[in-house]
Ligand SMILES: C[S@@+](CC[C@H](N)C(=O)[O-])C[C@H]1O[C@@H](n2cnc3c(N)ncnc32)[C@H](O)[C@@H]1O
């Protein structure tokens with residue numbers, strides 16, 4: 001399916017993508033073949049209003065929508081009207097109603113938070129999301145629940161606070177579904193020591209800037225990749241270095257993504273505990289050993305159980321576990337077994353990701369081969385985890401997610417991961433160090449965000465470290481220009 005974009009093309013593309021995940025969009029003019037599956041747009045000026053005409057041809061059937069839009073309403077209102085017209089037309093054509101309706105952005109909870117902040121009650125916000133944005137009742141409820149956690153977290157956050165992300169883009173092997181920037185550690189081992197040296201230089205440089213500006217470090221997140229892919233000695237060099245650079249005693253949360261059980265050892269857990277890490281991830285993705293193997297993860301569910309036991313013995317009290325709904329080879333019954341098995345391990349956080357077809361991943365080449373039950377899995381996980389006492393505390397959507405579904409963070413009461421809320425709801429600045437890091441400078445008064453990007457890959461990051469440091473000066477410039485941020 002090809003979309004010929006015109007006015008509001010980007011918004012229409014997002015709505016259409018929830019019906020056609022492999023949609024291609026182009027700004028080129030239409031080359032009418034008469035048979036191509038395509039969506040086309042035309043706008044006619046009728047004086048005081050505009051007529052938006054959108055037509056879709058799919059498998060020989062044609063449908064169209066015509067939306068009359070007064071000129072004197074805001075751009076957002078115009079956009080919403082046109083998107084609803086397109087949604088109705090595609091729903092009619094395909095006989096399905098994607099549950100996020102025309103709320104297509106990455107952060108649906110942000111819209112819900114705006115509604116709550118404007119004085120609407122939870123129920124009124126849910127109704128508005130259903131009525132104006134065509135969101136299903138269930139999705140509206142999780143958006144509002146997540147928005148509530150965000151508002152509570154925001155109240156506890158000081159102006160001038162920030163979080164730190166430290167990237168360790170190495171993994172023991174490449175999982176088939178993944179397209180995160182990450183190098184296989186076996187073939188890149190010689191890069192790890194110089195990488196950690198550069199990282200510590202960058203962290204030192206950042207510390208000098210933030211301390212001059214009197215910024216307060218609130219949470220730290222070491223992610224990847226799989227940070228525990230490096231050796232216990234390298235992990236210690238990094239964490240010891242970090243504790244020498246920043247005052248980590250006062251941070252409210254210190255996460256290290258341990259992720260793959262085939263990288264976790266008693267020795268590394270001891271190092272994590274010794275340097276104050278108080279939250280880690282141990283990620284099964286699925287509890288089905290066959291599905292793990294088919295997706296290129298060389299560990300078993302039993303390994304996950306052993307890692308949980310070892311982490312608890314090491315004194316780690318806050319563990320997150322990531323799952324993916326819709327992995328190739330998985331099905332609803334196996335996913336249900338995964339959830340009850342995982343709950344028996346009693347993690348404080350569970351994050352349920354909907355499979356994303358990422359361009360760079362091998363999965364993309366597998367085409368439509370992914371499991372067809374993703375929506376049912378996602379719905380089941382919400383009901384099941386709620387019964388088990390887990391509430392929604394953050395959520396987001398990614399481009400390319402199967403059926404436009406969301407990723408949802410669940411937690412036991414009082415165990416929200418602050419970092420996840422800060423980054424997802426853009427509540428304060430996140431300074432990112434290391435390869436692939438994207439620093440997001442948030443002006444809390446206007447909500448405006450400026451970005452500073454690092455080189456993507458470890459080798460170019462190491463070679464370009466001097467220019468990485470120079471780029472970090474933009475943090476200083478930002479706070480000079482936005483003293484209230
Ligand atoms: C950056 S990865 C790091 C996690 C760690 N390396 C591991 O594999 O356990 C964070 C999470 O993203 C999720 N993820 C990765 N690729 C995905 C995909 N294609 N679709 C949905 N979720 C994905 C996985 O649940 C993964 O645990």
Ligand code: SF4
Pocket residue numbers: 170171172173174175178179180182224225226259260
């Ligand atoms: S899912 Fe984790 S371990 Fe697998 S390739 Fe991606 S980042 Fe690495």
